[in-house]
Structure formats: structure tokens, C-alpha cells
Amino acid sequence: MGTRNYKRKTSHSENGPGDGGRTGSWRVERPILDKSLCIPCKRNKEACFICWLFCPEIVISRTIPPKIDLEYCKGCGICAEECPTKAIIMVDEAEFSKEDKE
Amino acid sequence: MHIIEDGNAAAALGVKLCRANVIAAYPITPQTPLTEKLSEYVESGEMKAEYIPVESEHSAMAVCIAASSAGARAFTATSANGLLYMHEQVQWAAGARLPIVMCVVNRAVGAPWNVWNDQQDSISQRDTGWIQMYCADHQQIIDSVIKAFWLAEKVSIPIMVCYDGFLLSHTFMPFDLPDQEKVDAFLPPFRPAYALNPDEPASLNTVTLPDVRIDVHGELAHGYMEIRYLLQEELRASLAVAAEADKRFTEIFGRGGDPYIEPYRCDDADHIAVGLGSLTYQLRVSVDALRKEGIKVGVMGIRFYRPFPDEAIANALKGKKGVIVFEKALSYGYEGALASDLKSALYEHLAGTGRLPLVQNFIAGIGGREIRTDDLTQTLRAATQSRIAKEPTWIGLKL
Ligand code: SF4
Ligand code: SF4
Numbered sequence: 001m002g003t004r005n006y007k008r009k010t011s012h013s014e015n016g017p018g019d020g021g022r023t024g025s026w027r028v029e030r031p032i033l034d035k036s037l038c039i040p041c042k043r044n045k046e047a048c049f050i051c052w053l054f055c056p057e058i059v060i061s062r063t064i065p066p067k068i069d070l071e072y073c074k075g076c077g078i079c080a081e082e083c084p085t086k087a088i089i090m091v092d093e094a095e096f097s098k099e100d101k102e
Numbered sequence: 103m104h105i106i107e108d109g110n111a112a113a114a115l116g117v118k119l120c121r122a123n124v125i126a127a128y129p130i131t132p133q134t135p136l137t138e139k140l141s142e143y144v145e146s147g148e149m150k151a152e153y154i155p156v157e158s159e160h161s162a163m164a165v166c167i168a169a170s171s172a173g174a175r176a177f178t179a180t181s182a183n184g185l186l187y188m189h190e191q192v193q194w195a196a197g198a199r200l201p202i203v204m205c206v207v208n209r210a211v212g213a214p215w216n217v218w219n220d221q222q223d224s225i226s227q228r229d230t231g232w233i234q235m236y237c238a239d240h241q242q243i244i245d246s247v248i249k250a251f252w253l254a255e256k257v258s259i260p261i262m263v264c265y266d267g268f269l270l271s272h273t274f275m276p277f278d279l280p281d282q283e284k285v286d287a288f289l290p291p292f293r294p295a296y297a298l299n300p301d302e303p304a305s306l307n308t309v310t311l312p313d314v315r316i317d318v319h320g321e322l323a324h325g326y327m328e329i330r331y332l333l334q335e336e337l338r339a340s341l342a343v344a345a346e347a348d349k350r351f352t353e354i355f356g357r358g359g360d361p362y363i364e365p366y367r368c369d370d371a372d373h374i375a376v377g378l379g380s381l382t383y384q385l386r387v388s389v390d391a392l393r394k395e396g397i398k399v400g401v402m403g404i405r406f407y408r409p410f411p412d413e414a415i416a417n418a419l420k421g422k423k424g425v426i427v428f429e430k431a432l433s434y435g436y437e438g439a440l441a442s443d444l445k446s447a448l449y450e451h452l453a454g455t456g457r458l459p460l461v462q463n464f465i466a467g468i469g470g471r472e473i474r475t476d477d478l479t480q481t482l483r484a485a486t487q488s489r490i491a492k493e494p495t496w497i498g499l500k501l
Contacts, residue, residue, distance in 0.1 A: 003314050003324045009199050009258065009332050011310040012296070015303050016318035 015058055023057055027075030029090035031068055037087035040064045051079035051088060103279050109270035112240040112277060113179070113205045113263070114139035116247030118149050119285040122203075123174035123292075126154040126165035130184040131217045132267035133207040137179055159184040163191035163202075170200035171306055173297030175251065178202065181267060182209035182223045189227065196231030196333060198307050201254030201261075201292070203247065204232075208379065208430070209267040210469040218470020219267040221378060225431035225439050227262065231333050233340060234407040236378040237265040238364070241277040242405075245357065248280065252289050253347045257340040259333070266380045266430075268470070280355055288354050337409045344406060362411035363418055364403040367393065371400035373424040373486040374459075376444060378404050381428055381466070381473065388479040397486055410443055416451030419444075422459045426485045428478070429494075430467045437494045438463050463494040471498050 013019040035041040039048040041064060052060045059069040060079060068079075080088040107115070113136050117125070125144070127137040143149035152169075156162045159180050166176040180188060185206055195202050206224045210216040224234060235250060237243045243265050250261040265271065298306075310326040317323040324332070344361050352358030366386050368374055375385045382403030392399050402418060404411075419425055425448070429438035436442065441463035452458055462485050467473045477497050484490055 001322060003322050003328050006321065006323050006328075008296070008323070009336075010197070010329060011307050011324070011326075013305040013308045014318050019308075019315075019318050 022071065023074040024069075024071045027070075027073060028093055029075045029077060030070065030093055030096060031073065031075070031077070031079050031088045032091050033065060033068070034087050034089070035065050037085045038065055038083075039085060039087075040066070041087075048084070050082050050084060054078050054082045103281075104276050105279050106274050106276045107240070108135070108272055108274050109240050109243050109265055110136035110207070110272070111139055112243040113247055113265070114143070115279060116244040117177050117203075118143050119244075119280060119282060120177075120203075120248055120251045120289055121149075121175065121286075121291075122151055122177040122251075124152045124154065124166065124169035124176045125178065126156050126162045126169070126176070127178045127180070128156050128159050128162050128184060130159070130181045130209075132209055132219075132271045133179045133181045133184070133205070135271070136205060136207065140177075159188040160191055163188045163195060163204075166202045166204075167191060167195050167198060167200055170195075170202050170294075171198070171298050173292065173294045175255075175292040176200075176202045177204070179205035179207065181207045182211050182217075185223045185227060186211060189230070192227055192230045192232065194307070195260045197329070199258040199333070201251070201258055203250045203254055204260065204262050205243075205247070206262045206264045207267045207271045208264055216469040217267075219269055220430040220468050220470065221264070221266075222431040222468075224262055224264045225433075228408055228439060231259070231337065232408065233257075233259055233261040233337070233344075235261060235263050235405060236403070236407060237263065237270065237405075238380050238383045238403050239277070240270065240275040241357070243270065244277060244280070245351065245355070246405075248285055248289060249344075249347045249351055251292075252350075253340065253344055255292055255294075256347070257336055257343050258295070259337060259340060264379065269380045278355075278357075284354050288350060341406070341409050341411055360405075360414075362404070362406045362414045364405055365418060366401045366403075368400035368402055368418065370398060372398045372422060373400075373426060373482075374419060374422050375399065375401040375426045375428060375482055376404065376440070377401070377428040378407060378440065379430070381430065384473065384475060385428065385478055385482070387475050388482050391479050392483055392486075395483075397483060399482060399486055404440070407440070410447065412443075412447035413451060415444065416447045419448060419459055420452060420455075421457065424460045424462065424486060426482060427461060427463045428466055428497075429463065430465075432465055432468075432494070438465060441494065460489060462490060464497050465494050466497040468496075473498065 348361035
């Protein structure tokens with residue numbers, strides 16, 4: 001199957017997860033949200049969402065609490081770096097593969 | 103209306119008539135008066151465009167890329183080392199399929215430093231994926247700029263309109279200044295297939311994997327190789343669109359004809375001189391002189407260098423005894439690039455006929471060395487009589 005009928009002549013990436021492939025498989029560290037520190041969760045109001053704004057894969061939702069789509073989260077850690085209350089920490093994926101095995 | 107102006111003014115007037123929206127340029131001899139003119143038009147309000155002064159040619163092209171991506175009709179101009187400095191963005195503009203028009207006012211490249219005319223600058227950009235047009239006089243400069251915008255926007259490929267520094271850029275000549283209404287009829291406003299839009303955010307020309315991919319909509323999208331193949335395919339197909347541009351232009355302005363080549367006294371000629379730009383008009387003087395001696399020679403100017411009109415050229419040279427290629431540039435380490443391309447076209451289209459014309463290559467006017475018409479005449483006369491050299495021969499060299 002070819003791409004002859006594809007609508008564009010150039011490389012053109014639209015908003016949304018998946019344009020760079022299944023980037024979840026790149027992840028070595030997983031972002032974990034601590035709701036007790038997250039501003040919108042604490043206030044139960046739409047607020048902050050800096051993580052949503054900064055995530056380059058656009059996989060964090062603008063919801064209370066913010067949800068992360070691990071299918072495409074590439075583990076870059078930008079959300080953890082930018083979160084003003086340090087509500088997101090990056091945890092080694094090995095921790096979760098242990099869990100998965102158990 | 104006929105006016106008398108220099109070549110840079112002809113180009114600037116063409117850009118104004120085409121209602122370019124964004125002009126970004128960095129001055130460099132001999133292009134400077136062209137961009138000065140445009141900045142004056144914008145300053146005085148005669149032209150409604152954004153003139154963006156930049157700190158380098160690399161930035162000039164970057165601005166044009168951004169402007170064109172946002173749906174603006176963008177123009178820049180440069181020469182010599184400025185073009186070389188721009189090179190990375192020149193390639194980018196073609197890969198991004200943006201219909202930018204750029205005048206290249208041909209000048210020798212350093213080292214050593216030299217501000218005079220040859221064509222090494224634009225010839226060295228031959229393989230960037232741009233369309234290249236060459237002009238032989240001021241009428242061709244202004245007409246080519248107008249045609250270039252139409253063609254570039256039709257095929258989504260950027261175009262260089264090349265003309266000789268000083269010989270054309272700074273000399274005065276009469277030419278017809280097309281009417282604004284006619285230019286408007288020829289060239290509708292730029293309607294891009296996609297323009298940057300905050301309501302439809304997208305990343306353009308992002309990293310593209312070696313293989314095809316699935317996009318966010320789940321559709322199979324091109325990989326790098328498909329995108330580059332389409333550029334080649336549509337560059338080749340743009341030859342036919344150039345003919346359409348020429349036809350439309352002729353209908354509206356009453357000028358035009360062969361869009362790819364410009365033959366002069368070629369029909370019954372045995373030997374044809376070939377070249378790019380103003381040199382081909384100088385060669386007409388030599389051809390006239392030799393015709394008086396009974397030597398059957400003609401000259402063919404090549405208007406389109408990329409995409410290379412190989413078939414039109416081979417057809418025009420079919421049955422000729424010799425082809426004498428004059429060039430103001432060199433593929434260092436071999437021969438003139440045009441000579442190589444011509445041989446390739448002849449081989450491709452005439453190899454089976456058993457009658458391949460002999461191709462000889464002469465290099466002239468490097469770094470603005472004066473090309474004397476007498477020297478051209480003598481060289482042409484000698485080349486029609488016997489093979490002068492296998493290697494390209496330099497005319498006017500004082501070693
Ligand atoms: S680590 Fe955070 S910022 Fe990076 S992709 Fe995952 S969710 Fe987005
Ligand atoms: S940046 Fe931190 S505090 Fe703000 S919404 Fe995201 S996780 Fe919560």
C-alpha cells in the first residue's frame with residue numbers, strides 16, 4: 001500500500017498523539033501525578049494546567065485530575081520539570097515492569 | 103508603457119506589479135539597488151507590503167519561508183556569497199514546497215573576493231530543487247518575475263530568476279512596463295493549499311522517518327523518500343506548466359513564445375552556440391558576423407535550466423554537427439555543468455539515431471573578465487572548423 005493519494009506533499013504534523021509513532025515505547029521514566037500537590041485537584045477548579053500546555057506529545061488532558069496517555073507519553077519529563085508544585089515525579093519504568101510481572 | 107531603467111529596477115517593478123506581501127532581503131552587490139528600490143516602494147506606500155530587514159541572507163530566506171507558510175507572497179534577492187550563505191534555507195524552501203520567488207543577480211563567488219559577474223553562484227544551487235530561469239535582457243527580467251510568481255504558486259515550487267550582475271543589473275535599457283490591470287488578470291492573489299492558522303495548529307516539516315507513518319487521523323502519510331520523490335516528479339511536470347504560463351502570458355501581454363529555449367538563426371545552422379543569460383545575446387553579434395562569412399551557425403539561449411528542458415533542447419539540436427557551449431561557471435574538477443547536462447540530454451534522446459553532435463565547452467567571463475565579442479567570434483569560427491580541445495577551454499585567460 002502506498003501514500004500516493006495522501007492529501008499533503010510535505011511533512012505536516014497536526015495536534016494530537018501518535019504523529020511520531022507509538023512514542024510510549026520510548027519511555028524509560030514514567031510521570032506520576034501526586035493529586036495532593038496538584039493545584040486543580042486541590043482546589044477542584046480549572047487552574048494551572050502548565051503540564052498540559054508544555055507536554056510536547058499533547059498527551060496530558062486538561063481535566064481534574066490531569067490524565068496522561070501512557071500509550072504516547074515518551075517520558076521526556078518536561079511536565080515534571082515545569083509543574084510549579086512538583087506534583088509530577090518521574091519514576092523508573094523498571095518499577096512498573098516489576099509490578100506488571102507480579 | 104515603455105520606460106528606460108536598469109535591470110534591478112526592472113526586477114523591482116515586476117515584484118511591485120505582482121503585489122508581493124513580504125520582502126526580506128540583505129543587501130549585497132550587485133543586488134543592492136533592487137532591494138533598495140523595493141524598500142523605497144514600501145516606505146512611500148506605493149507598495150503595500152511588509153519589508154523585513156534582516157541581518158543575513160540565511161535569515162532573509164527563513165523569513166520568506168515563514169511568510170510563505172503563513173500564506174503570503176514572499177520575495178527575496180541575493181547574489182554570490184549571500185546566496186551561498188542562504189544555501190541551507192534554499193534547500194528547505196524547496197522541500198517545504200513554498201512558492202517563494204528570488205532574484206539571483208549573478209556574481210562570482212569568493213575566494214578570492216570579487217564583485218563582478220559570472221554564474222557560479224546560481225549554478226552551484228542547481229541541485230536544490232528550485233526552478234531556475236535565466237534572463238538575457240530587461241524585458242525578460244520583468245516578465246520572468248511575473249511568470250515566476252504564477253508558476254511557483256501553481257506548482258508549489260520556489261523559483262530563482264537569475265540575471266547577470268552589472269551587465270544587466272546596472273545597465274539601462276528600454277522595456278515595456280506591463281499594466282497593473284493586466285498583471286492582476288494574469289496573476290490572481292496567492293491562495294495556498296495550506297496556510298498557518300491558529301485554529302488548525304500544525305507543525306510543518308517536522309522530522310520525517312525513513313519509512314511511511316500513520317498520521318493523527320490514522321491515514322498513511324509519506325516518509326521522507328516519498329516527499330522528496332514528489333518534489334522531483336512535480337519539478338519535471340512543471341515544464342509543462344511553464345509552457346502554460348508562457349501561453350497565458352502571451353495571450354495577455356502579446357509577448358512570449360518558446361518558454362524553454364530561445365533560438366536565434368538556428369533553423370539551417372550546422373553549429374549551435376549554447377549559453378545562459380546575457381552572453382547569448384552577445385553571441386548573436388558573433389553569429390551575424392560569421393553568417394556574413396558563410397558559416398552556418400546559430401545561438402540558443404536556455405531560459406529554463408532547472409527543470410532541464412532536455413527534450414526541447416535535444417529536438418532543437420537534432421541533426422546539428424556541433425554544439426558549442428559557453429559558460430560563466432564550472433563544475434570544478436570536470437567541466438561546465440551546462441555542457442554535462444547537454445551531453446546527457448543528447449545521449450538520452452539522440453543516442454539511437456547514430457548522429458550525436460560534437461559538444462565543445464568554453465569557459466568565459468569568470469569573475470567579470472571582459473568577454474570580447476571578437477574573441478567569441480574567433481572561438482566560434484574555430485570550433486565550427488575543428489575540435490579544439492577535449493577539456494573545457496578558457497577564453498580570455500592570460501596565463
Ligand atoms: S513525560 Fe510528561 S511532558 Fe513528556 S511526554 Fe510524558 S506526559 Fe508529556
Ligand atoms: S502543572 Fe502540576 S500543578 Fe499544574 S495542573 Fe499540571 S500537575 Fe497539576
